[in-house]
Amino acid sequence: MSTEGWSPSRRTLLVTGLLLPVSACTQPAAPRPPAPDVGLRAAAVLRERDLLVLYDRALAGAGVRTDALAALRAEHVAHLVALGEVAASSSASPGPASPGPASPGPDSPGRASPGPASPGRAAPQPGVAALRDAETVAAAAHAEAVLGASRGLAGLLAALSAAEAVHASVLA
């Protein structure tokens, strides 16, 4: 077949048109930025887990306030359930107070993720004032996160903020 009269520009277009879909398949697509809720939810989970660590340490020697602190701790477990981090069937009651840095693994229901085991002195036991301050900080952080969240997550974060503020008030 003669190629005379076959316009190079048409051939170019045809070849280009055949190559483009193939090249698109072989080049990785630019990653989509994560939805804002992903980061906001992860940050909220971290705040709740940090609070659980504090309550676990406080409960290790809470004395007469054990019941009151355990009830507040249980609500933080409920917060993690609401955030989708813990199965609803997990126990809300605290496990045995850990005397040292060793504690169950991160997936144990009802327990916060442990930090790295320290070969030296155990972390000091937080008092009520430290718990109150931590609750106040978490309340403010949840409230700030509300502003950029989707409507569904915003309502939940608002509830978490209010709950932490209530905790701070009862720890006063």
Next chain:
Amino acid sequence: MSADTLLQALLTAEHAAVYGYGVLGARLDDTTRPQARGADDAHRAQRDALAALLVGRGKSAPPALAAYDAVVPDQPAALALAIRLEEGLGVRWRDLVGGTDEVDLRRLGVTGLTAAAVRAAQWRAASGVRPATVALPGTPDD
């Protein structure tokens, strides 16, 4: 539901709260009556602020009813009513937060929900309910 409709629902609830505290306060003892007085003052201020906000947004501010269904024969009933009023308002404040993308209204909602949740916990404590706190304030009863 629009943000303005949610604000109108809140104002309606605040009208009821102001009326309710006026009734229940008379049944409280000297220990708890100051708490009711403080809550009443807060709800009056919130009512006025919501009315002004709605008018500023060009919307109608629902008026208070002449009377509300609030039977309070004794102190336990008064405490129970106070808890219900605060929990009900908490649901509406949380609805506002989750029902709008307006940052200022979300801030208002968080502040309102927090205040209602703190008062509800204080009333539960006064009535001997243990624990006095709830995990997720503003969650409607199923």
